[in-house]
Amino acid sequence: MKPLHWDVMRRLNPDQSMVWDRFREGGSFRFDEESMEALFGASAAPSRLKPAENTDSNASAATPAALPQIILLDPRKSQNIAIVLRSLSSTRQHILDALLEGLGDLSIDTLEKLSRLGLVKEEQELIRGFDGDPSRLADAESFLFDLLRSVPNAFERVEAMLFRSTYGHEAANVRQSLQVLEHACKELRGSVLFFKLLEAVLKAGNRMNAGTARGNAQAFNLASLHKLSDVKSTDGSTTLLHFIVEEVVRAEGKRSAINSSFGLRRTPSLASNASNRSGEDSSAAAAAREERHMEYMQLGLPVVGRISSEMASVKRAAGIDYDALVAICPLLESRLSKIRRFLSSSSGDAFAREMQGFVDVADQEISSVKSEQDRVLELVKRTTEYYHGGSSKDRSAAPLQLFVIVKDFLAMVDKACVDITKRQQQQQHQLQKKLAAVAGTSVEGGGSRSGRKDGLDSTVKKDSAERSGRKDSLDSSVKKDSSERSGRRGDGTDADGRRIMPRFPNLPPNFMSENRDSDSSSDED
Numbered sequence: 001m002k003p004l005h006w007d008v009m010r011r012l013n014p015d016q017s018m019v020w021d022r023f024r025e026g027g028s029f030r031f032d033e034e035s036m037e038a039l040f041g042a043s044a045a046p047s048r049l050k051p052a053e054n055t056d057s058n059a060s061a062a063t064p065a066a067l068p069q070i071i072l073l074d075p076r077k078s079q080n081i082a083i084v085l086r087s088l089s090s091t092r093q094h095i096l097d098a099l100l101e102g103l104g105d106l107s108i109d110t111l112e113k114l115s116r117l118g119l120v121k122e123e124q125e126l127i128r129g130f131d132g133d134p135s136r137l138a139d140a141e142s143f144l145f146d147l148l149r150s151v152p153n154a155f156e157r158v159e160a161m162l163f164r165s166t167y168g169h170e171a172a173n174v175r176q177s178l179q180v181l182e183h184a185c186k187e188l189r190g191s192v193l194f195f196k197l198l199e200a201v202l203k204a205g206n207r208m209n210a211g212t213a214r215g216n217a218q219a220f221n222l223a224s225l226h227k228l229s230d231v232k233s234t235d236g237s238t239t240l241l242h243f244i245v246e247e248v249v250r251a252e253g254k255r256s257a258i259n260s261s262f263g264l265r266r267t268p269s270l271a272s273n274a275s276n277r278s279g280e281d282s283s284a285a286a287a288a289r290e291e292r293h294m295e296y297m298q299l300g301l302p303v304v305g306r307i308s309s310e311m312a313s314v315k316r317a318a319g320i321d322y323d324a325l326v327a328i329c330p331l332l333e334s335r336l337s338k339i340r341r342f343l344s345s346s347s348g349d350a351f352a353r354e355m356q357g358f359v360d361v362a363d364q365e366i367s368s369v370k371s372e373q374d375r376v377l378e379l380v381k382r383t384t385e386y387y388h389g390g391s392s393k394d395r396s397a398a399p400l401q402l403f404v405i406v407k408d409f410l411a412m413v414d415k416a417c418v419d420i421t422k423r424q425q426q427q428q429h430q431l432q433k434k435l436a437a438v439a440g441t442s443v444e445g446g447g448s449r450s451g452r453k454d455g456l457d458s459t460v461k462k463d464s465a466e467r468s469g470r471k472d473s474l475d476s477s478v479k480k481d482s483s484e485r486s487g488r489r490g491d492g493t494d495a496d497g498r499r500i501m502p503r504f505p506n507l508p509p510n511f512m513s514e515n516r517d518s519d520s521s522s523d524e525d
Contacts, residue, residue, distance in 0.1 A: 069138040072126055081140035084113050092143060099151045102354030104164065111162040117144075119155065124148055153342065157351060160339045164358050167332065174328050174369055177320050178376040183313035184403055185383040193307045194406075196251075197413065200244045201228065208240075222387055222402065225409040245304065245416040250293070253300025260299075290427075297424050305417045308410045318407040322400050326377075329370050336362055 071078050088095070090110050098106045119127075127141060128148045137145055147154050188194070202220060208231075209215040228241035238246075308315075340359055346352045377399075384402045398404075 067136060070130075070132065070136045070141065071138045072130060072141045073123060078138055078140045081117055081144070082138065084117065085140065085143050088113060092146065096147065096150050099147075099154060099157045099161070100349075100351060102157075102161070102351035104161070106161060106165075108162070108165045111158055111165060114158045115155070115162055117155075119144070124155075153346070156342050159335075160342065160355055163335050163339060164355070167362055170328060170332065171365060171369060174325065174373065177325050178369075178372055180313050180316045180320065181380055181400075182376050184311075184317035185379050187311045187314050188383055188402070188406065189386065191307070191311060193248075193252075193304065194311065196248055197244070197307075198222075200248050201225065204240060204244055219389070222405045222409070225405065226412070229412060241412055242416050242419060245413055246297075246420055249300035249304045249417070249420065250296045251300070252303040253296035253298065256299040256303065257296060294424065294428060297420070301417060301421060301424070304413070308414050311406070311410060314403050315407045315410065317400060317403040320400060320403075322398065326373070329366060329373060332362075332366050336366065 073081070088110050090098075090106060095106065095110070095114070097103070124144075127144045130137070130141075130145060134142065134145055151157060202217065205220060206215055206217055209217070228244065229239050231240035233239070233243070336359060339355065343352050343356055343359065380399065384399070387402055
């Protein structure tokens, strides 16, 4: 037997129990000693023969094993083909039967590997014309010899079967892409919220460009949308993009509050109750206005935030490769025509009959896909013209550029909504503190009024004196309040708690309220 070079472990302590003790009595495992000897037995030493004995017979017996394999192709190419053939999941006979009968049970992986063998016509003729002993051929040449001798036009059949296997997937991809484009066009033509955002951008741009050549515009190129985030407010606190999105959010929230059954007028809040109990308390009124604004934002943010999901097809259409899409149908037609020519020259065997049915069906389907593609691409062209008049005359413009622009703008709006939400959470925390302070003041006022039940006359006199004192200092109070309103507080409101709008050049606050029925009332309502 061949030796096994291992390290033998010596037992140092005879009394120590070890796992090897379980095998001392022979254990439960048995192996086939004959097989082991056959596999690992040492080669028997060659017998010493007389010099003249059996020399010729031994030489003749060793000759077949010593004969080299015949390699007809380039050695490297033959080796690569042999590696590919060993990776096939089908047997040689299965492949030959499938190619002869046109059966569709060969996998796409097998057909692709066979089509990539890359034999030129001269190499095929070389292997087909081999007249020696086929058993001496190398692995690659042996397979190719059987293939080319048994199957007429073998590689043309492989190409035809591969096209049949992949055609359904490619045609489905074309139809799916066309469906995405059609839905994207419908979304661009039917999204009311997207129209509102464009209206806000157009109004903002005209107000900021008033008095210039760029002012009073009726339309703008959507490629300019990415510039909105580059325009900063005069104090640097926000951008034009965030301002526009916030205005649309506020307008949508106000419309929802007015149209819903749980509007602010129907559900008095803590701040409004505090304002009612202390009608002349300016801080309570400011808190009520701020809470009203916060509810508008809370109602409007989900509405504007849905635009990205509502225009999901637009984002998918932006990732479609237009050149690849329009090239698929001509490619399918070309390959189908090649198969049709091959079948017309064949002898009408089982393979030709099997493939002819597929060719007839595929021909009709390709014609249908082409008609559908022409219709959808015309819809894309009209939609692009709807937003970019005259763009069809610009041959340098990408046909699907509109979807890319809108996709990028939707991402900007999503990010702006996230930023606005974070800022609203901070303002909500500040508002809760303000409401708590207003509620505490109101409770104290209620206690003092209950304590004045026994002294009504003196209380009336005291209130009269206080009103008289406030009348004398009215002018100074108005001046003081005016100066306080002009200052900006840390929570984004003025001295009376009114929200201070960011200022842009030639852009007044509440610009979205112009020509808007839903915004006809002011925030004070």
